[in-house]
Amino acid sequence: MKIEKIKLFFAFLACLGLFVFGQVAKAQDTQDQKMQKLNSEIEQYKNEISRLQTKANTLSNQIAQYDAQIKLTSLKIAQVEDKIAHLGVRIDQLESSLTVLTDAFSTRAKETYKMARTGEVFYLLVSAPDLNKAVTRFHYLQKIQEADRGLLIKLQEAQTGYQIEKESQEDLQKTLEEEKARLASQKTAKANLLKVTKNDERKYQELLTQARSELEAIQAIVAGKGQETSVGHIGEGERVASVIQGPSCNSSGSHLHFMVASNEATQNPFSYIKGGVGFENCSGSSCGSSDGDSFNPSGSWNWPINPTIKFNQGYGVTWGIRNTWLGRIYSFHNGIDINSPDATVRAVRPGTLFRGSYSGSGGCTLRYVHVKHDENNLDTYYLHVNY
Secondary structure, three states: OHHHHHHHHHHHHHHHHHHHHHHHHHHHHHHHHHHHHHHHHHHHHHHHHHHHHOOOOOHHHHHHHHHHHHHHHHHHHHHHHHHHHHHHHHHHHHHHHHHHHHHHHHHHHHHHHHHHHHOHHHHHHHOOOOHHHHHHHHHHHHHHHHHHHHHHHHHHHHHHHHHHHHHHHHHHHHHHHHHHHHHHHHHHHHHHHHHHHOOOHHHHHHHHHHHHHHHHHHHHHHOOOOEEEEEEEEOOOOEEEEEOOOOEOOEOOOOEEEEEEEOOEEEOHHHOEOOOOOEEEOOOOOOOOOOOOOOOOOOOEOOOOOOOEEEEEOOEOOHHHHHOHHHHOOOOEOOEEEEOOOOEEEOOOOEEEEEEEEEOOOOOEEEEEEEEEOOOOOEEEEEOEEO
């Protein structure tokens, strides 16, 4: 009777394994087909974006790129959502398998313990009518022990697999939120461009020209090509200029472009300016949105303008470069763009003050001030100002 129970138990485990793995394989086939279709569409839109980027920089082309990017991101969201849904099914299956295997192992452990405790193993052997029967029973008792060990291994594998899948699900959920934020940014960037240009090609080209001229001027000023006049020594915190209110040369609105440089190489101003000031982050899709550039000052200098700081663009590869037409003009922002209700601009450190200007291809003269610091071989530049 014991031998028959063991055989039935082995058969049950085999059927259970076939059923679970059959369901997983069936779901995997369907998932693979969906993924193949989504991957094909994603590749199609990547190629379309690459093609558009080689075309003339027109408003219609830029809008077409936004549309392609929006569609691409939407497909990526669908892809991640499908993976999460499929992973949820697999996790449910693993949970069921884990429950069954845990129950089965618990039952077998109890039975094995009971047989050992009561001496039933010895009885099965000595009660055999002949040597062949005893050998057969000993063989099946060995199978019981092997099955117990195999069951324990399967249980441990199921627990490990379950944990890995749960961690994967958490990672995918994070990716999903990032893609949804990217989609919202792309839609906002498209809407903002249409709002600024009023869907007018001429206005779009004016924006591009203005950005190119500003980039030319900024690079020339840092390289020492501006026309400068020495004013004399200036102390830390002393007024050096005021931010021009409204549009000005190479600027569509009020802001201070603040740069830190060492031997004509710009550095991140946030490495020098101290934190703990009131600010409004407007460097992303909208003021206060979570997709903007990091506002993380960590230095000791006072700010060149008084709080509350309106933060329009950060240093490096910014949100504007990644998501708007600005990425067509430059790939790296070499300062920070900030503004304040108070237009006063102050020196962040003591040094020699220079008043300067640069007249470039844009046909206007960009005014700035430059402070050559007394220490550390550093220079700071303050652009779009009056003095």
